[in-house]
Amino acid sequence: MSNSSGDGYTYEQAEDDIEILQRVAGETVEAIKNAEDERVIEFLIKKKELDIHHDGERGLGQVRRAVLESEIASDELKRIVSLRGDDTPTDVLVPRDVYQNAMVALEAGKPVVLYGPTGTGKTTFAKQLARETGIGYTLNTATPSWTPSDIIGGISPDYTGDSLSYRTKLGCVSEAVQRAREFDVKYGVILDEITRADISKIFGPLYTAIENPHQTIFETDDGNTIELDERVNIICTMNMSDRTVNELDNAITRRFAMIELDEYEEDKRRQLFKSWIDSHVSEQTDLDDDSILHLFERDYQGINYGNESTSQGPIMRFGPMHYRDVAVFLGVACREGGQYEYEQTDAVGQAFRTYIVPRLLNSAAFPQVERIAEHYRSLNGEFEEFDLSPAAELAERELEQERRQMGSYE
Template structure:
């Protein structure tokens, strides 16, 4: 390679391209010695040599060099650190949710996005992260999480036949270190934190939020890890089985609590239309519509309202809170099911019932109490009668089997 430090040009890169495609160390040298971002654009945007040498994801030596480069733009750094990220760019949550979350982050507050399942919390968290940071990490909570998973601690390391101990960083500490190492804004997303014991896992973090200079942990190299303004913290919380009032006051005092729930009738209908347009071919090979779009939209609307608002005829209230994003899975299933003659192309009405049986009913049953299960069955029996062109009996039957199982456990089942 022909150029000295700080003088590696795009022409040099084009001349050395065959070597650069084979030797990752040469790519690192080229990035380190690049005269301007044009060199990096050629190597990374055009030739995608980070993918060639580092793989589809992860931060290998080539991406690390880009992140440390003084001539790389924020957009280029974001590109390499989120390479192949499939987060949709269209923000679908209500405008006030978007504005409130953005404002809270800009004010330096960590954010909790809470609401029922299917309201788009995780997707919105990633969209916020991509707007506010160069990179992000997504971590899904489990019941076994402890403060060590958040902050870090001492863990064993087996070296040969010897057992040593070393400092292991938690997901928040790791995000802080990555932000410092690359001098970039970074976001850590803690997804579905209600799966874990929030008070237990967040104890040291609460202290650090109120006292930013409080050291969270020290690495084995003696590097102190402390919260700073370059790191955003976004949590998501499924509130299907609890309310904000039932949360530990410690989290509501320290986090901005952003509810992701109420979609207006207009915005919800726009979502449903988008899902159908994006995933379902409206005309079959024979030229006739596979589905009547207005009928499918009506089904989505009546199903959603029946679950979330209840039945006006019986004066029964909502079955439970349930978000509109679930219906994208229905649309995607119907699109695939009716694009293949070996699947449901000849019987799209059957595909509808199977889609609800596969995606909607199991998610409802997952958090349903006994009285709700019976109402779920009745709800889909009524929909099956109302929409003669669709066979929703499989959805109702699945709820019925769950109801019978519950009755057997309670000893009240009758054949």
């Protein structure tokens, strides 16, 4: 399929050569490199999906690399190959002001921290931001053992060969800079759940680089220097159950845009609940969709807003994303051949016992544990069609243990 005319590789040639292109990855790479116009690459990638054919469902193979290196491929095409296999929802359901503030901060070149209660969709929104503002991203979840080298890079041992040697290793931010430079594109790096690590410790060199973007933060083995790049968007997430904003080092609140993600509008929250029920519960189980939706709403409202009839206030802030796990559990447990195929009403209580109550108890103080136990006793009485006693009993056992520890068990 050589192009002897010396002109660019045409759309018509791609159509004629498609069987060869499907067999030989190298020929596909040459077709992309020599494409006459973007239509050729669109045909190969959007219509024939030759990047999946040769490179697999995900990952940076030779075909995708050729698209990213192409000077005529649009950002849309580069985004397609960069995000292959990424199942992040496209619908952005966070409050409009949250979305706008985060986008403005990134457009202004400011790194972002998304903070709020557990289960509010911070990681999902971080990925949506990264997808919308760049052609690709990496997701990195913090651990207690993180050091500055995990962020900007450092020296690591190399055990290959006969003797121990050392080599430089890029951190997640410097790796994103290198990717942005290599392909001349906007790129995102997500640092997820950063409160798991010592923020002041791991971000020290990054703070300096943010203050002075031209300062070298890392140098590779081959002598290339890494500086922060305006094409790289840094997006962090943190659970406020781990730490309040007031307890954070002032250094991060001065250098990052702090975007709170807490409450969803009621219609969007219901949209989330309904989408999970439609996807996992409706077709797989005999459970009533409306009853499950009502249970999700009642549980969420009781935890986040309290009980109007008793004038009790909220128990704690608790995000809606936790209920997706409940829906998935029910779909798997109650399907044909599932563990709860013939005990579907029992599965509901077991799902709440497995995914909701432990997460509430994990960060609850004693008064909250009392309220959680009371809440699930009440729900179990209200929803006679489901057996929610497993959830209530787990909360009761935790309450009894708390009482014993306090010396007030009766």
